[in-house]
Every structure is written in structure tokens, then in C-alpha cells.
Amino acid sequence: MTSEVFTGNFTQQEPIPEAAIEAAVAVMRSGRLHRYNTLPGEKGEVALLEEEFAAVTRAKYALAVASGGYALGCALRALEVQPGEPVLTNAFTLAPVPGAIASVGARPVFVGVTEGLVIDLDDLQVKISESGAKVLMLSHMRGHIADMDALMYICNGAGVAVIEDCAHTMGAAWDGVPSGRHGIIGCYSTQTYKHINSGEGGLLVTDEDEIAARAIMLSGSYMLYPKHTAGPAPEVFEKIKYDTPNVSGRMDHLRAAILRVQLQNLTSQVDNWNARYRMVEEGLADVPGLTRIVRPQQERFVGSSIQFLLLDWPDEKIEAVVAGCGKRGVDLKWFGAAEPVAFTSRYDSWRYADPQPLPDSDRVLRAIVDMRLPLTFSLEDCATLARIIRDEVAAVAECA
Numbered sequence: 462m463t464s465e466v467f468t469g470n471f472t473q474q475e476p477i478p479e480a481a482i483e484a485a486v487a488v489m490r491s492g493r494l495h496r497y498n499t500l501p502g503e504k505g506e507v508a509l510l511e512e513e514f515a516a517v518t519r520a521k522y523a524l525a526v527a528s529g530g531y532a533l534g535c536a537l538r539a540l541e542v543q544p545g546e547p548v549l550t551n552a553f554t555l556a557p558v559p560g561a562i563a564s565v566g567a568r569p570v571f572v573g574v575t576e577g578l579v580i581d582l583d584d585l586q587v588k589i590s591e592s593g594a595k596v597l598m599l600s601h602m603r604g605h606i607a608d609m610d611a612l613m614y615i616c617n618g619a620g621v622a623v624i625e626d627c628a629h630t631m632g633a634a635w636d637g638v639p640s641g642r643h644g645i646i647g648c649y650s651t652q653t654y655k656h657i658n659s660g661e662g663g664l665l666v667t668d669e670d671e672i673a674a675r676a677i678m679l680s681g682s683y684m685l686y687p688k689h690t691a692g693p694a695p696e697v698f699e700k701i702k703y704d705t706p707n708v709s710g711r712m713d714h715l716r717a718a719i720l721r722v723q724l725q726n727l728t729s730q731v732d733n734w735n736a737r738y739r740m741v742e743e744g745l746a747d748v749p750g751l752t753r754i755v756r757p758q759q760e761r762f763v764g765s766s767i768q769f770l771l772l773d774w775p776d777e778k779i780e781a782v783v784a785g786c787g788k789r790g791v792d793l794k795w796f797g798a799a800e801p802v803a804f805t806s807r808y809d810s811w812r813y814a815d816p817q818p819l820p821d822s823d824r825v826l827r828a829i830v831d832m833r834l835p836l837t838f839s840l841e842d843c844a845t846l847a848r849i850i851r852d853e854v855a856a857v858a859e860c861a
């Protein structure tokens with residue numbers, strides 16, 4: 462076995478583009494950082510970002526907020542989800558998703574995951590009828606998009622509103638429709654590890670007048686909603702402005718300024734991610750015991766991370782692969798670990814939710830191995846990563 466070692470940093474993103482730094486400096490020089498602090502006739506960076514994001518996603522309305530998790534909670538509040546109400550969501554997701562449901566006092570109801578790492582549509586139908594839930598918070602976890610035509614057919618038929626968590630699918634699409642545009646609300650994150658980077662930040666899109674108005678009021682617009690050029694007409698706010706609480710979570714001009722430049726580059730960045738993804742994916746072909754994830758034809762994905770399965774492997778062997786790769790500089794995350802580690806946790810570690818056994822999903826979750834692909838990795842780096850993983854998987858598979 463070779464002893465090739467990888468020395469790249471899995472959490473190192475690219476620098477902020479120079480044009481974005483200049484835009485940020487201009488905001489700081491102005492002293493006007495708050496989104497409503499604008500000169501007469503000036504829209505400001507935040508409203509401009511919202512206009513541009515609405516155009517990119519072909520949405521009627523967009524709202525920039527403080528984080529992706531805030532966007533998810535705001536979406537639930539805008540749909541007037543009540544305390545105690547069941548809300549469906551993926552068993553395979555990250556903690557801010559059930560966390561958003563808990564933040565409004567609602568009850569997460571977990572839906573299983575398939576070997577393709579998307580929500581299990583058969584289980585979705587079962588859980589809709591068992592729980593009577595009227596909202597699905599759908600997480601396109603790690604960028605895997607379910608058959609959205611089939612999913613929307615099920616949800617529309619059952620009167621279930623869909624909120625899309627697009628933290629890993631900004632820039633992605635299903636059958637030509639931008640991710641976040643099948644459901645009633647789409648939510649995105651602009652946190653450092655996502656597809657455009659403002660440290661923290663989020664966006665929410667919808668075509669619905671009243672939902673957009675409620676989301677804007679919720680985000681902390683006071684009575685300054687006419688400044689939202691990517692929002693509905695002032696009449697719409699008249700209907701909801703006295704009944705919608707202010708739950709402040711605005712974005713500021715500084716973050717918006719650096720995001721606007723990055724948004725313009727998003728399409729080419731997606732190509733850069735996918736070239737890296739394909740390099741690793743090819744390098745992992747025909748490894749006995751390792752299952753690659755088949756990507757559907759209709760899915761335009763963003764390969765900012767890659768997953769593979771070690772299906773039905775005993776825990777010790779999966780741990781040995783993760784440890785062996787780790788020693789050689791390859792940072793793999795295992796979703797099957799009993800204790801939550803860093804960003805990785807299992808649905809049964811969110812103990813504020815009722816215990817909900819999902820044996821079929823447990824088999825898949827136990828098998829998921831995950832690796833980030835920051836754009837600071839070159840294509841050669843990606844080939845190296847695949848070679849090391851191949852070696853380590855083969856070495857562990859061979860020993861009895």
C-alpha cells in the first residue's frame with residue numbers, strides 16, 4: 462500500500478473576491494451599515510441583493526436575513542405554524558433544521574432516507590397520514606434532490622405546504638427549476654461553508670404576497686417595509702402588519718455587498734465544484750464494498766461535498782476506514798457515529814423530538830461517509846483524495 466498523504470485543509474474556502482472586498486470597504490466608508498440606513502433614492506446593498514437573488518431564482522419576492530437557520534424559522538412563522546403542531550422533515554439533515562421546528566414550539570416528525578440519500582417518498586406518504594402534518598420542511602441534505610415532481614404531487618394532493626431547505630442546493634436545479642422554487646418557500650444559507658460566503662447570512666424566496674409580507678415584518682422591518690424593493694406592494698402589509706411580531710434577524714449592507722459579487726460568479730463556481738466532485742467520484746469507481754450515489758439525470762447539483770456508502774459494514778470497520786483516512790490527511794465524516802461530532806449528528810441525538818424508530822433509514826445512515834470539497838482543492842488534490850480512500854477501504858475490506 463502506498464503511504465501517500467494529503468495535506469489540504471478541508472475547511473479552507475477561497476478568499477473573498479477583490480471586487481467584493483472593495484464593495485465592503487465602500488459600505489464601511491459610508492458608515493451606513495444598517496439595511497434601512499439609505500440616502501434618498503438609494504436602494505442599498507441589501508435590497509439590491511434581494512432583487513438580484515429573486516431574479517436568479519425566478520421568484521417574485523426575496524428577503525435577506527441573518528442566517529439560514531433564521532430563514533427556516535421565519536418560513537415556519539410566516540406559514541403560521543402553531544406550537545405543538547407536527548412538522549415533517551428529513552431524518553438525514555443537519556441540526557438547524559429540526560432546531561428551526563423546535564424554535565416555534567412545533568414537533569419534528571422524521572421521514573426516512575433512501576440509499577440515494579433523498580427523502581423516502583413512500584415513508585413521506587405514511588408519515589403524512591399518520592401525523593396529519595400540514596407542513597414539510599424538506600432538506601436537500603448534502604445537495605441530493607428528491608424527485609421533486611413526485612414529491613410535489615404527493616404534498617399538493619395532501620394539502621401539505623413545502624418549505625425547502627436549500628443550504629446545500631443554492632445554484633442547483635431539478636429539471637431546470639431552481640432549487641427552492643418547487644415549494645411555497647425556499648430558504649438558503651450564506652454561511653462560510655455554503656455556496657456563497659458572508660460568514661453568516663440567509664435568504665428566503667416565495668411567490669406568495671402575504672407570506673412575503675409576513676416574512677419581511679418578522680425579519681424586523683418595523684414599518685419600513687416600503688424599502689423592500691423585492692417585496693410585495695404596501696397594501697399587502699396593511700392586512701398583516703398589526704398581527705405579525707418582530708423577530709429581528711435582518712441582514713446588513715456589509716454582508717450583502719460581498720454576497721452580490723459572489724452571486725454573479727455562482728454559475729461558474731458550480732462548474733468548478735462539479736469538476737472536483739466528478740474527479741473524486743470517478744476515482745471511487747469499482748471499489749468492492751463501496752457504494753457511490755447515483756445522481757439522477759434531472760438533477761443539476763452542486764458538488765460542494767461528496768458522500769458514499771459502506772452498506773452493512775460493521776461499525777468497527779467503518780471506524781477503521783475513517784481513522785485510516787484521517788491518518789493520511791483525509792477528513793471523512795461518518796453519519797453513523799453514536800455521538801454527534803462537529804456538524805454531524807443523527808436524528809436520534811435530537812432528544813427534544815419524540816423518539817421515532819426508523820430501522821430502514823438507520824441502515825442507510827449507518828453507512829454514510831461524507832467529505833467536503835472546498836474550491837481551494839485542485840483537481841489533482843481530488844484525484845489524490847480518491848486514491849487514498851480507495852486504498853483505505855480496500856485495506857479494511859480485505860482484513861477479515
Ligand SMILES: *Cc1c(COP(=O)(O)O)cnc(C)c1O
Pocket residue numbers: 528529530531554555557558600602603626628629650651652661662663
Ligand atoms: C448550514 C445549514 C443550515 C442553516 O444554515 P445557517 O446559516 O448555518 O443557520 C440549514 N440546513 C442545512 C442542511 C445546513 O447545512
